Amino acid sequence: MKGDYQDLVDEISALLGAPATLENRDFRLIAFGAHDSDDDLAMDPVRTRSILTRQSTADVRSWFEAFGIARATGPVRIPAAPDAGVFRGRICLPVRYRGIVQGYVWLLDQEPGKPGPEPAALDAAMEVAQRIGVLLAEEAKAGADLSREFLAVLTAGRGWQQDMAVAALRAALGPGGDGLHAAVCVTPWPGEAPASVPGAAAVCVVPRRGGGEPGGAAGPGAGTGAGPGREAAGDPALAVLLRLRSTDALAPALAAVTRLLPRAARATGPAGATGQATGGKASGGKASGGSAGAAAVTTATATARGVTAGVADPVRGLADLPAAWEQAVAAARAAAAQPRFGPVAQWSAIGPYRMLATLAADPVDDPAARTLLAPTNRELARTAEVFLDCAGQAGRAAAALGIHRQTLYYRLARVEQLTGLDLDEGEDRLLLHMALKAARLA
Secondary structure (H helix, E strand, C coil), X not given: CHHHHHHHHHHXXXXXXXXXXXXXXXXXXXXXXXXXXXXXXXXXXXXXXXXXXXXXXXXXXXXXXXXXXXCCCCCEEECCEHHHCECCCEEEEEEEECCEEEEEEEEECCCCCCCCCCHHHXXXXXXXXXXXXXXXXXXXXXXXXXXXXXXHHHHCCCCHHHHHHHHHHHHHHHHHHHCEEEEEEEECCCCCCCCCCXXXXXXXXXXXXXXXXXXXXXXXXXXXXXXXXXXXXXCCEEXXXXXXXXXXXXXXXXXXXXXXXXXXXXXXXXCCCCCCCCCCCCCCHHHCCCHHHHHHHHHHHHHHCCCEEEECCCEECCCCHHHHHHHHHHHHHHHHHCHHHCCEEEHHHCCCHHHHHHHCCCCCCCCCCCCCCCHHHHHHHHHHHHHHHCCCCHHHHHHHHCCCHXXXXXXXHHHHHHHCCCCCCHHHHHHHHHHHHHHHHC
């Protein structure tokens, strides 16, 4: 497939007499033509970075998208902008299939005053771009067609059944199955799997098993009638197997996941709370108010509607894929339990929830913490959690809670009465802290 793209890019370069580059719709480099020009402007910072790192920055993407390339059906001319690192104008050929943009072919435009490509040559180049669109769409569809094999790996029991499922998926993926991948969980996911996800080797919808639901509890006491969480039976989740270039290049995977959240949010009903946009700041002229701003708004909407995602550590090959899926599920649950992690949480960044997510598959019912976790004691539960989060330092805890130290001591004494625990004892503190954190996942 890679060779096919290169041949088509070379064909466009020959038609238009200029080196072309092909990027997918996420601005990840797929193929590029040879540069044999002595013109220093032929390799400006934006083009150089795209080729060397095989991707463009979010700001560059927003700047180019502001010219309407995602909606265009024909060539788009984009003027030079030295302040943005674009020293030479561009000609963008949108790569579409059945009306859906699949990627972009980029060429350097002629300098002002010099004639550009003839209309007939541009028309011929657009025909080649359409052939590229067919290939990109077929590649994306191939990932969706592996949903049955992918689902079998994620739901098979341990042992020979799982080994057979992994072998079947590896055979279906071909040589790509031995590459680097990241498992992703998006929950709740209403409806069917999307027809395509950029960069995905396979996608499927996984029925959620009993136990903690990523869209559930908002803190200690939730799940006992005190919180707005969903029932533990839970909603299905979207599973995505994303291809990676290296273990330290997760940015494209995280970007792809973030763009999935609004799809789930649109179908989960109105927000139950007001979200606050946390997306990246747009910069660079036309990028202001463009797609970067829109992404921030939709991400906030997804957060408000309880949609979260978890990303597992990268794995090479498929043997560790079931364990990676468990990591992704745990990270999604942690993102729902702790807003500071979300809405997209990486397994490597969720700290103690890596362990708690595996221990708290069922609602917490420790006898020592049972009374404290009742709805009537929510404020005491929060006080105890903050105190333990602050390593038992009364001054820090009182400041974090906005109360006087004497009020803190009174509440902690009540906690000890309700739980029968001694907060001067390390093991008692550990038990209570684990119970409070695990309650967020219930």
